[in-house]
Amino acid sequence: MKSWIRWVALHGGPGRYLRTRARHGDPLSEILTSSRTGRSPYPPGARIREQGRLVRTPFTLVSADHEVCRKILRDKNFGVTPPDGINMPGPMRRLVRATDLKLASPVEPPSMLVVDPPEHTRYRKLVAQEFTPRAVGRLRDRIGEVTGELLADLAARPNADLIEHFALRLPVAIICEILGVPREKQDFMLELGHAGAPLLDVGIPWRTFRGAVAALRASEEFIEGHIARLRVDPGDNILSELAVNGSLTMPELKATAALVAGAGFETTVNLLGNGMVALHEHPDQLDLLRAEPDRWPNAIEEILRFDSPVQMTFRTALCDTEIADQTIARGETVALLLGAANHDPAVFADPGAFDVSRTNAREHLSFSNGVHVCLGASLARMEGVVALSALYERFPQLRLTDTPERRRLVNLRGYQRIPAAPGLPAASRTA
Template sequence: MLTRAWLWWAASYGLPRTVIYRQARRADPLARFLLESERGNETDGFIEEIRDQGPLLRRRLLSVTVNHRLSTAILRDKRFSAVVPPRDARSKPVQWLLRQTDLGIPNPVEPPAMVRVDPPDHTRYRRLVVKPFNHRAIEKLREQIVAEVEELLAGLAASPAPDLMENFSAQLPVAIIGAVLGAPKETHPNLLKWGIGGAPLLDLCPAWKPFRTAVQGLREGAEYFEEHINHLRREPGDNVLSHLIANGGLNQRELLTNTALLLGAGFETTVNLLGNGIVLLQNHPEQLELLRAEPERWPGAIEEILRFDSPVQVTARVAMEDLEVEGHEFGKGAVVMMLLGGANHDPDVFPDPYRFDVTRPNARDHLSFGNGIHTCLGANLARLEGQIALRSLYDRFSEIKLDSTPVRRGTINLHGWQSLPATLIP
């Protein structure tokens, strides 16, 4: 089984990684961005190198943009597909190898995951899921979010050495996504393990070791959720997963794959939103003081946190036909990568983009949740968790001191911090 997984990884990700390393040695800014992100290093300089070369940087295998207007247009254009296989996977030998080594487990970044299918399948999935994530349904979760945050804050106050990532930022989202999936509290440690372990799958081409860990988590998660789904068929609850099962519009594989997607995407985005927000507010005490003086600004602050340090950094699309967008021509099959963190720092849209400003009037124009038909379903839930959690944290503690310099996680797409050990003063 291990050899099979390695061959699948080599065909899907190993070949693209070889190209990236080769391009990085030639000082290509995109390749450098990808590798330095994976090493946990800051990448703003590479983003600005790409920006300096115009709205669209073309390469032999793909094009890349950090331009907000072009990125938005592509994300909204239905002539682009969200099904973007690695370029090398289009060759017949590689396609054959992928078929022969198929891992046979639900993968949240492969069809039939909602983020990797196009209409009409995407439309069908979205219609089934959108109602449980509408504004009214999310507001019903407010009371639970408040209760979870209060419990976590009490734990932080009682802990001699709290870690604001491990003990706070990770715990709230896993509790809420557990409620969305109808998973009992005793399963939350496993949900947390699978969520963290699966994060590299959302990268463009993860290394073999984290990929292997992620696949093991997928297998364990699939076994649990297959049993859990069967249980909810017999005894449904008032949760999103029960509603999806009762609707009957998804087969078992579609249910399992999109459950894995809801777990990974719903968990990771909010974890990094909270962690990034804490670091930004610690580094900009004048902005924190403004929020304490004018707490009605917290919704805008969450948007600025999302803009300034986007939890999701990269997405891609492939042209399904010869087309033109914003004056740029794309041939059928052309792959376009959009660096969302770069688009969120486009000076044509956000003046003085590297200034963190919770009063920024157009901060909500960020692309951190994507745009178009694939806009993140859980965006408003993440916003609500962010507002309640961060405001409550800073209301509860008069002073927070980070005990060490934060270190970035070694992932490309999901942008956050490894740990945030802190001293808290009530």
């Protein structure tokens, strides 16, 4: 009953309202309901930008302007929005607080994603050293090995699903190793991540919400047991270090583990999937990469810009603040459309074109910016370069066999299925 009331307040009510507004042509509502309609978020994003740099809607303030989004993300006068703080009327806010399910979740405090400094600084410092470019550099060989195993598996499949058999497998394997999670638990982690991912959206159906809550419960139970095991038998991994020597309380430790686990594969799978579809749709760009493989790192930036795996985030003004000639009052929330900002023509010439040679592709906001800038950005970039370059080198005849199917999510934008025939691997063609 408690979770149903929470669903009504957070999703049922807002979802109905957004669907009505979307039918009347409100662009933000069109984006927020796009998992149902299957429409692209980029045309409504462009309409929001035409309306202004910072647009006031009855639901929230919103920006699709690159400079405004970047500014707000870097501004100390803005903080992260807890899920019960999205400009809700008082009684609704109280209802959400009263129905707190008290589950370790990547999107609820004390997850670092949704707390402000100084707590944020403390949590982030503890894990940051594991994800610096230098630390991630040490993972390159391991990422290459796992990629090699997955490509060998693909070679044995005349028909494959590039998401299920490749894009999902690499990031989950790597993040499980980073967290000391045994290999045989990878499928379980994937199940939990998939069931929990819709919690980043607004207006999800009751059944989806119920499934996500059940996944959070199962995930919390698993993480608790995993941490207990690591305390008895620690390994050479970050979670063992935090569990044995760290200063985090159990709720903080569980939230950190849940966040790093979920963020570690639910996003990178979309980088790989969105990249494969973009390259399939732009074969000239793939030809260029095959001829000049040094371009892969920039191609990964362009993939992130062109179809961002995370489409939006929110910030709340901590005090009255002036942005883009408007006053944002303390407590007001702004939806920052990262994906749409990546298509801002003021920064990216011809933004709808997919151009792996684009010189400023790296200016995208797909990893956010400011204090919450993605902790796993170096890892995601490396997985992207290693996985995609190896895939196309190994399978020169790779082709899609059916239309790729989108995931029914708004914020985590990617594909559910990419049916493909890998064709003969390069080595056996030349043998």
